[in-house]
Amino acid sequence: MADSELRGRDRERAVLEQLVEAARSGHSDALVLHGEPGIGKSALLDMLAGRLQGFHVTRAVGVESEMELAYAGLHQLCQPFLDHLNRIPPPQQAALGTAFGLVSGTTPDRFLTGLAVLNLLSDAAAKQPVVCIVDDAQWLDRMSARILAFVARRLGAESVVMIFAVRDGVEHELTGLTELEIRGLDDADARALLDSVLPGPIDPRVRDRIVAETRGNPLALLELPLARSAAELADDRSTEALASRIEDSFVRRLEALPVDTRLLMLTAAAEPLGNPTLLWRAAEQLGLGADPAAAAVESGLITFGRHIQFRHPLVRSAAYRMASPQDRQAVHQALADVTDPELDPDRRAWHRAQATMRPDEDVAADLERSAERAQARGGFFAAGAFLERSAELTLDPARRSQRLLAAATAKRSAGALDAALDLLGGVAEGPPDPLLTAAAERLRGEIAFDQGQARLAARTLLSAARQLDPIDARQARITYLEAMSAAMWASGPDAPGILALAAAAAPPPAESKPPADLLLQALALRFTAGYAAAAPKLTAALASARTAELDTNDVGSWLWLAGNRASGIIAIEVWDLETALQLADRQDRMARQTGALLQLQFALNFRANLQCLAGNLPVVAGFVDEARQIAAATSTPQIEYGGVLLEAFRGNEVSAGRLIEATIRTATARSQGRMAAFATYAKAVLHNGLGRYETARDAAARVFEQDVIGYGVLAASELAEAASRTGDTKLVESVLTWLGVRTTAVPTDWSIGIEARVRALLESDESAYEQSIECLSRTGLRVETARSHLLYGEWLRREGRRVDGREQLRIAHDQLTEMGLEAFAERARHELLATGETVRKRRPETSNDLTAQEAQIAGLAREGHTNPEIAAQLYISPRTVEWHLRKTFSKLGITSRRQLGAALDRAG
Incomplete structure (x- = not known):
């Protein structure tokens, strides 16, 4: 539809023009147009593209038949900017180059690839603003969709606008972005549009019924009259969905075309690139001459030029749907024959697969090779689809089971957990294979953990480890460690099989003991022989983990994850804050280097918890804020335990209480006892600060009695403090006995x-x-030090030693206030008042004028990091870093980085 024919779209035009004008001023934004098929989304995008002056416009279109080809849509969009590739940081160059098959390299993480796309667009926009237009985004291949969604959520000051169009009723990856619903035309505009295409006069009642039934859908108003006579329009009482009726109208128009023309249209529909060279070569292969093309153009349903374009995506689907299976197979075979096996082997393999209906090992092996290439580029969705189709075409039952397991593994890596489980059901249908059966069981356990079912994961992984014992001792030990990690996450007295698991874990046969084996042995001893017997092994395992060289290519694996998390837990269990901080920093660094943003969320929350204990609450707020930004940018659930403890230490009763109860509720529903225990510990902290000792005692006792490894260290002091205030002397005695065993086994400044x-x-x-x-x-535990001053001062005051008590309470009040522990500071203030000292309630001085992200960027800049380095660390573009720094300089009243240190110190 020409721009002049766009009726009733003033609202939509205004929104789009506002986005464009903002980009001229250096701002970025993203918008999702959504509506039913034919409602005018494509027409609005065409209108916008035709009006843009002084912008670099790049476009991509999602094609349903191309959804299995990794990065196909992303490559369309980025193609005009690939000459900027050498201007972005080398790790990002490598990630994007590997994703597009331009270079060979290690499997690129999708978020590192996303950062590469963000910086590619940002660099291009330095010359002129960039507008990215993606139509039918619901049909993008999954990797392209996820990366573009990530980029859209990280836009800041790049002068980049991204506009997507999606069809209602179809799932997509763009949730959370700003949306604009495209609605039908009002009656007056709809009647005018209908009148413009009617071949002659029509009964006004019939016209009004058509307007009402189409609900102002422009494509329906334009197309339905072309496929029906006036009599048919008058008699039409169809109850079909509007999209089906529009597609059926295209089917009717296609049916009126000659047979060879329909076959040419089918070939174009099956070839998603819109490449005319491929089309004409395939047409020649099919024996089609020049005449079919003339009839196709005359129909108005397709145009042939540099790119082949259907009038509407529904024309493509109609042409494909109406064809017979035999014609589809013939077309796909022709396209496979003319697709270069060297330049585009994966698309050729996919066409061959669609042309084959019976088992064919040659085609199956071709698909398997395509899966390997896709997986090497990070295209796990594509790899899973290739392998699944490969298995369908495999005649040998054993080989078929192996390919099904590989497909399930790829789909699990892609996050398609339900699809992976469905494929695992077919693995058992092959001939008996103990190793394959054990591997499938292990994958089931890993998927259960991914789904948040820690208890089921522990049981399933334990079963898999036992199956692996007589077959592959090394893999068995790794699986035992995975099972133990899941069991610790489930936690609680009924954590499934944890004692049996520990007893079953055999020592490694070799003299050289990898860190994972040492961790397994140490944890097994902890749960079978007790803390005192296990302490030396726990300490040795921790030392090994601390110095271990980690493979960055394995950062997302269960072994890395289980080992690193277990090591962090052990560090707390043996009262070693320094090592815990080192492990948390390493996890953060590794996750950033590899772009593993889910693991980065865990690392940030782990760092947040440790910094809470150190009393660095502004730093904690930065970690929590960054983790939340990552969750929003990746459309993944927030990992909130850092935020839970932050609010508890701050003493924010309402916000902390809400987070604590929500966490406990979710964790209980998912049998994640460890998370529930952590939130319960945070509840004890909150209520000890507020002086509600009975509530604090009951919460701490629940954690303490469960023996949740790593958390007993934290809960013990909370329980003793609360119980001493409620007169529960026996509880304090039990805590002291518990601590005596641990202090004897591991005598550190913290434990003592x-x-x-x-x-x-x-x-x-x-x-x-x-x-x-x-x-x-002597430790970095500033919070614990201040609380000891507080308890000492409270005791001195109760003993009648008001002057001595005042000295300790003043130290406690100053330290707690400076750290931002407002509830504990208020406790100290009330105690000081009771000693006769007047003390005003005051709040800590903080850089409240700076947002969390501004403070984080300013801190990194003060440390000497460049804008590109900060951008890579925070997953934003260098131009956005520069924009934040300019605002920070203005707020702090400075003009250069050299002044940042002093300005931030003054701001607190």
């Missing part, structure tokens, strides 16, 4: 400091208070 504090609470021992403060002050 907490044990001394609990002893002081139980025995009113002043020297124990002093020992607690002395030991904890």
Whole structure:
């Protein structure tokens, strides 16, 4: 539809023009147009593209038949900018080049590829603003869709506009972006549009019924009259969905064409590239002459030029749907024959697969090779589809099961968990193969963990490990560690099979003990022989993990994940804050280097929790904010336990309570006992700060009694403090006994400091208070040090030693206030008032004028990182970094990076 024919679209035009004008001023944005088929989305995009002056416009179109070809849509969109590839950071060059098959390399992470696309567009926009238009985005291949969605969510100050059009009722990856619903025309515009295509006069009642039934859908108004006579329009009482009726109208028009013309249209529909050379070569292969093309053009349903374009995507689907299976096979075979096996082997393999209805090992092997290439480029969705079709064409039952397992593995890597489970059902149909059966069971366990079913995952992985024991000892031990990690995540006294699992874990046969084996042995001993017996092994395993060289290509694997998380848990279990911080930093660094953003969320939350203990709450807020931004950018659930503890330490009763209860609710529903225990521990922290000791005692007791590895260390002091205030002396005694075993086994400043504090609470021992403060002050645990000052001051005041108590309480109040622990600081203030000292309630000085992201960028800039380095770390573009720094400089009243250090110090 020409621009002049776009009736009733003033609202939509205004929105699109506002986006474009903002881009001229250096701003970026993304918009999703959505509506039913034929509602005018494509016409609006064509109108916009035709009006843009001074912009670089790039377009892509999703094609349903091309959804299995990885990066096909992304390559369309980025093709005009590939000459900028050498201007982006080398790791991003490698990721995007590998994804597009331009270079060979390790499997690119999709988020590193996304950052490459963001910087590619940003670099191009430095010369003139860029507008990216993607029509029928619901049919993009999954990798392209996810990467473009990631880029759209990370846009900032790049002068890039991304506009997508999606069809209602079809799932897509663009949820969460700003949407604009495209509705039908009003009655007046609809009547005018209908009148413009009617061949002659029509009964006004019939016209009004057509307008009403089409609900102002422009394509329906334009097309239905062309496929029906006036009598048919008058008699039409169809109850079919409008999209089906429009497609049926195209079918009727296609049916009126000569047989050879329909076959040519089918060939064009089956060839998603719109490549005229391929089309004419395939037509020649099919024995079609020149006449069919003339009839096709005359129909108005297709145009032939540099690219082949259907009048509407529904024409393509109608041409394909109405064809017989025999014609489809013939067309796909012709397209396979004319597709270059060197330049485009994957598309050729896919056409061959569609041309084959019976088992064919040659075609199946071709698809398997395509899957290997797709997987090497990070195209796990494509690899899964290729392997699934390969299995369907495989006659040998054993080979078929192997390909089904490979397909399920690829689909699990792509996040298609239900599809992966469906494929695993077919693996067992092959001949008995113990190794294949065990591998399938292991994959089931890993998928269960991905789905948040930690308890089921532990049981399934334990079963798989036992099956692997007599077959492959090394893989069995790895699977035992995976099972133990899942069981620890499930936690609680009924965590499935954890003791049996630990007892079954055999020592490695070799003298050289990899970190994973040491972790397995240490944890097995912890759950079978107890803490004291396991402590030396736990410490040795931790030392090995700390110095281990990690493979960046394996960062997303279960072994890496299970090992790193287990090591972090062990670091807390053996009272080693320094190693815990080192492991958290390493996990963060590895996740950033490889673009593994899900693992980065875990790393950021782990770092947040440790920094809570260190009292660096502004830093914690930055980690929490970044994790939330990543969740929003990747459309994944937020990992919130860092935020839970932050709000608990701040003493924000409403927000902390809401987060705690929501976390417990979700964790309980998913049998994630560890997460529920953590939130319950945070509840104890919150209520100890608020002075609600009974609630704090009950919460801490639930965690303490479950023996949740790593969390007992945290819950013990909360329980002792709350129980001492509620008069539950026996509870304090049990905590002291528990701590005595651990302090003897692992005597660190942390363990000794907490044990001394609990002893002081139980025995009113002043020297124990002093020992607690002395030991904890040598650690990085500023919160624990301040709380020991608070408890010591409270005890001194109750003993009637108001002057001595005032000194300790003043130290506690100043430290707690400076760290932002407002509830605990208020406790100290009330105690100071009780000693007769007047103290005003005050809040910590923070750089409230800066947003969390501005503060984070400013901090990295102060450390000497360049804009591209900051951009790579935070998954934004260098231009957005520069934009944030300009705003930060303005807020802080400075003009250069050299002034950042002093300005940030002044801002707190």
